[in-house]
Amino acid sequence: MKLRHLVFLLCIVSSTPAVAQCTGFSVSVNRNTDTMCVGDFLYLSPNLSHPGSSVNWRLPNGNLTGTSSIFKIASPTDTGWYTVIADNGTCKDSARYRVRIGEHLYLNAFNSNTPICRKETVTLQIVPPYSFTGMIYEFRDPGNGRLAAGTSDTYTLPNVQAQTADYTAYFYDSIGCKSHPATRYIVVYNDTVPPVPSATTNSPVCDKGDLKFSGISPGTPDYGFRWSAWSGAVYHKQHLTIPQSFSTQPGVYPYILQIANGYCISAPFHIDFVIAVPTAPAVSVSAYPGLNVGPYTPINFTALVANEGPNTTYQWYRNSTAIPGGTNRTIILATVSDVQAGDKIFVKVNTDPPCATINTATSPEVTVGVNVGIPEVDTETLVFYPNPVNDILTVQGIDLGADVVVYNTSGIRMLLPMQTDKTEVVLETSTLPAGLYILRNGSKTIRFVKVN
Numbered sequence: 001m002k003l004r005h006l007v008f009l010l011c012i013v014s015s016t017p018a019v020a021q022c023t024g025f026s027v028s029v030n031r032n033t034d035t036m037c038v039g040d041f042l043y044l045s046p047n048l049s050h051p052g053s054s055v056n057w058r059l060p061n062g063n064l065t066g067t068s069s070i071f072k073i074a075s076p077t078d079t080g081w082y083t084v085i086a087d088n089g090t091c092k093d094s095a096r097y098r099v100r101i102g103e104h105l106y107l108n109a110f111n112s113n114t115p116i117c118r119k120e121t122v123t124l125q126i127v128p129p130y131s132f133t134g135m136i137y138e139f140r141d142p143g144n145g146r147l148a149a150g151t152s153d154t155y156t157l158p159n160v161q162a163q164t165a166d167y168t169a170y171f172y173d174s175i176g177c178k179s180h181p182a183t184r185y186i187v188v189y190n191d192t193v194p195p196v197p198s199a200t201t202n203s204p205v206c207d208k209g210d211l212k213f214s215g216i217s218p219g220t221p222d223y224g225f226r227w228s229a230w231s232g233a234v235y236h237k238q239h240l241t242i243p244q245s246f247s248t249q250p251g252v253y254p255y256i257l258q259i260a261n262g263y264c265i266s267a268p269f270h271i272d273f274v275i276a277v278p279t280a281p282a283v284s285v286s287a288y289p290g291l292n293v294g295p296y297t298p299i300n301f302t303a304l305v306a307n308e309g310p311n312t313t314y315q316w317y318r319n320s321t322a323i324p325g326g327t328n329r330t331i332i333l334a335t336v337s338d339v340q341a342g343d344k345i346f347v348k349v350n351t352d353p354p355c356a357t358i359n360t361a362t363s364p365e366v367t368v369g370v371n372v373g374i375p376e377v378d379t380e381t382l383v384f385y386p387n388p389v390n391d392i393l394t395v396q397g398i399d400l401g402a403d404v405v406v407y408n409t410s411g412i413r414m415l416l417p418m419q420t421d422k423t424e425v426v427l428e429t430s431t432l433p434a435g436l437y438i439l440r441n442g443s444k445t446i447r448f449v450k451v452n
Helices: 002-022
Strands: 027-031 035-037 041-048 054-058 070-072 080-087 092-102 109-112 116-118 122-127 136-140 146-150 154-157 165-172 182-186 188-192 198-201 211-216 224-228 239-242 251-261 269-276 282-288 298-306 313-318 330-334 344-350 360-362 383-385 392-396 404-408 418-421 424-428 435-441 444-450
Touching (some): 041 054, 041 092, 109 165, 109 182, 122 136, 122 165, 122 182, 146 154, 198 251, 198 269, 282 360, 298 344, 404 424
Parallel strands (some): 116 188
Antiparallel strands (some): 027 041, 041 070, 054 080, 080 092, 109 122, 165 182, 211 239, 251 269, 298 330, 313 344, 344 360, 383 392, 404 435, 418 424, 435 444
């Protein structure tokens, strides 16, 4: 019994120095930053209370890396806790430090409107590979001075501040990781942009005809001219003639004219050139109010010309006989007096459409019809004038015991102011529409034409 108690006491006494030896043993982490970017080096070093202790590092993924304290950041997954473990064979201690890792940033492009001319502005634009909340864009001048930094990916630099040199741009993420720089060489000319020119052509031309252009400069005659054709051809001249071998197909061909003041180019002037399709003229006839009307009804015939050229002439025909005076686009013929039922009316035109080898056309014939509904008139005992009438119609030889009534060709009575003096009546016809009318006085009937 006494022996066992003695051994136990010896064990307790032998452990007491080890506890005393670890008192004050510790490790902490020295670091260079709290945030890192992909591609950067992270420098961590242990701060040991007892030099000579062994050191191991545990990474965020749980792996041990040995005694190295320099880590190259490979990806954002390296974000996390970095732990240092110190061991002197008797005592151990650990400390850890959390590091945030940002993306590896690069620029797709850094664009501008170079070259620019005097009085123009420079527009710089960063084109990142992606976008995220909190992105900051920065622009720097050739001397590395900051031009702008903010949330806009575009910066406008007045021409007076621009110079021919390299401009640089970056962008940053939300934790401050900075992209590789992108550089854009800006060319600034001392010339001004010329105004927009104008031009004339001989368009349209016929198939196989030469195309002719004449550029018109808005100012200084020293401007250089540049024509860009629809085919991609470029011509550096003010006046341009394209040989007929080029104009093989009818159609519309766009051309662009610009003028240059040194290296500075004007905005484009667009002009279309038309190569016409050779098309002969054609003509048809319309009739108003129609071809089948009552007796003494005026019909307005109109020539409808397709593919018409300048200086068109007309000749109207009735039953193949030229109508005297029928040389206008329209002609008015009244049934019974001018034309009869069954008469055939047509018109011939002479015109000059572009590129046509034929310049005459004859319309199809139209046939006049007369609907019987109003009796023939008796004009032997009534004298009236003028006919056609505009505003005042005088009728002599009337029967005072009978009404004087005016109808249109549809049989509708027309109410007109009139004055009667013995056997003469004066009618005010200014309110009547143009057309043929019938006046009846008892058994006496006349017809008259109202014109405007």
